[in-house]
Amino acid sequence: MTKLVTILLAGILTNNMVLSKFLGICPFLGVSKKLNTALSMSLAVIFVMLIATAVTWPVYALLLEPNGLGYLQTIVFILIIAALVQLVEIVLKRFLPPIYQALGIYLPLITTNCAVLGITLLNFTDSLSYVESLFNALGAGIGFLVAMVLFAGVRMRLETADIPESLQGLPITLISASIVSLSFLGFAGIVG
């Protein structure tokens, strides 16, 4: 139990997907301009991370590992995640239209997100059990949400800030992203 909580907290704070591992930077910079889009994106990421872990873990443990095909994991996981997200999208559209509407375009967009692939691969690097992997995915997803919401707040302030001309746009966004990332270094060593 303690280990599960530790994994969850580590995913959110110390090993934050975006701010410590630098995975999923693309959506982090791309859709953090507004708080509501950042939220939908993060919810989609949490959702996909969970189902991707739920499916890839057994595939690796039962199919690839026993046959000594561990090296295939990247390509197989990409294949599975892409197909799975498509499938989930179809199912959601049919049975849960409100959720489909809420996740919108972000669901298909994150099929090839490196944070999602990253978490499924990291589950094995850290040799976690099935339940631990699920908690790891949940923690990473919530960590992504925290990073997105924090950064959306920063960017909303940037909109009205008086920024030197040469730094306007992407440069100042990257600089502020690195400062936010630095602040997360303060969590290092707290958990895990």
Place this chain on the structure above:
Amino acid sequence: MEILLPILIVGAIGLIAGVGLSIASVLMQVPVDETEQKIRDALPGANCGACGYSGCDGYAAAIAKGEAPPDRCAPGGAETAAALSQLLGVEVVAKQRRAVVACGGDCDAVGQKMDYHGVQTCAAANQLYRGPSDCGYGCIGLGDCVRECEYDAISVQNGVAVVDPAACTGCERCVKACPKGIIVLKPAEPHPVVRCSNPQKGAVVRKICKKGCIGCMKCERVCPTGAASVKNHLASIDPALCTNCGACVEACPQHCIQ
């Protein structure tokens, strides 16, 4: 021979995924509105979100429901707008609406409660005690709308934004840019407009602005068609009922109907 197993596994997973997806897409097919599907096909499919909806699908759904105009697609431009309006059976009227600044509080009419030296945008100034102007509802005059306008239709004159109706295309960009929300779109044909957005009581408005609406109901009384009405101490004129007779313009003691 060693290569066979990996090939088989990857191939099998791909096959299962592919077949599964095609079966699912047939089984789970959602009946789509035919017009919506046609509209979706006419859109470029860039999913850029410039229209203000979540993607091309969202925009197509909104058009099909009649909630969105067909001319919002930025990548598609005029071509897409024409194709869409043909689908819907409506004509694209290039000039339907014009923007109007519902505030006449220029530097002579309204005082300043502070000497603002911050970032020179309305959005920034608005965050500090609702802007430097005495009136928390009126134009700040730092020109966020002017910078947003692509047609040079807006200028700040004596501290208040003014729209040139001849140059305005009704694109709504200034409406979105204004942090006070006092720019509104009105039908293009000329009719009087209340140039005040302050809902406070008459006595309060009179103290802070010489040109603000005090809710005296004079316009409502003189209007022959019932187009002018006063709600929340603020007059408004319904363009659908207005005959442009000019009675309210003459009756207004504050000269805020123009």
